[in-house]
Amino acid sequence: MSESVNVSIIYYSATGTVHALAQAAVEGAEKAGAQVRLRKVAETVPQEVINTREEWAQHVRDTADVAQATLDDVEWADVVLLGTPTRFGNPASQLRAFVETTGPLWFQGKLAGKVYSAFTSSSTEHGGQESTILALANTFYHWGGIIVPPGYTDPVKAQQGNPYGTSHVAGTGAPGETALGAARHQARRTVEIAAALKAGRTA
Numbered sequence: 001m002s003e004s005v006n007v008s009i010i011y012y013s014a015t016g017t018v019h020a021l022a023q024a025a026v027e028g029a030e031k032a033g034a035q036v037r038l039r040k041v042a043e044t045v046p047q048e049v050i051n052t053r054e055e056w057a058q059h060v061r062d063t064a065d066v067a068q069a070t071l072d073d074v075e076w077a078d079v080v081l082l083g084t085p086t087r088f089g090n091p092a093s094q095l096r097a098f099v100e101t102t103g104p105l106w107f108q109g110k111l112a113g114k115v116y117s118a119f120t121s122s123s124t125e126h127g128g129q130e131s132t133i134l135a136l137a138n139t140f141y142h143w144g145g146i147i148v149p150p151g152y153t154d155p156v157k158a159q160q161g162n163p164y165g166t167s168h169v170a171g172t173g174a175p176g177e178t179a180l181g182a183a184r185h186q187a188r189r190t191v192e193i194a195a196a197l198k199a200g201r202t203a
């Protein structure tokens with residue numbers, strides 16, 4: 001059913017948490033039959049600043065082979081999933097910087113009608129996960145997107161607990177099966193809805 005759905009998973013991650021969620025989303029989307037691109041956004045922080053935190057520098061090395069997001073990745077996609085750590089309750093500036101390059105696509109109406117969803121992480125439980133996802137949703141509205149939240153549409157969501165999008169409390173350690181399962185489910189659900197939309201549009 002989902003073979004013709006293209007999914008771009010575009011994320012920023014400094015120390016690997018959001019990257020792990022993004023990889024799980026890749027698994028979920030591929031299992032649903034989608035063509036998937038995993039893309040990191042460009043780093044805007046100087047290397048000497050990154051080097052002040054070994055886990056940050058290590059993650060940059062570990063993900064050197066992940067392709068950098070381009071506007072073509074957005075234009076190509078039927079589903080765009082955005083992932084970002086919380087930064088004072090908002091998306092990371094690195095992801096925002098990429099989002100703010102999409103003006104030409106928006107101007108041509110090429111961002112409208114796609115399926116969008118978002119995921120995040122924060123250090124603490126009440127550190128701004130929902131506000132970060134909702135902040136990205138503001139952009140999805142401007143794009144004329146179809147926002148597909150996970151809600152509580154799978155038992156894993158009752159465990160993971162965030163109906164706005166997958167999220168993980170990084171202060172408790174790396175994402176475990178619950179958060180990874182929620183990311184897989186979120187991606188699968190967006191693929192299924194995009195496939196139904198495509199089928200309806202071509203009917």
Ligand SMILES: Cc1cc2nc3c(=O)[nH]c(=O)nc-3n(C[C@H](O)[C@H](O)[C@H](O)COP(=O)(O)O)c2cc1C
Nearest residue numbers: 013014015016017018085088089121122123124127
């Ligand atoms: C500038 C800055 C602001 C942050 N703001 C918050 C915050 O508001 N709430 C919170 O819980 N964590 C906050 N954090 C922690 C990050 O959200 C956390 O390190 C991140 O989710 C880990 O994801 P990553 O491993 O993908 O980089 C902040 C971190 C930085 C560097």
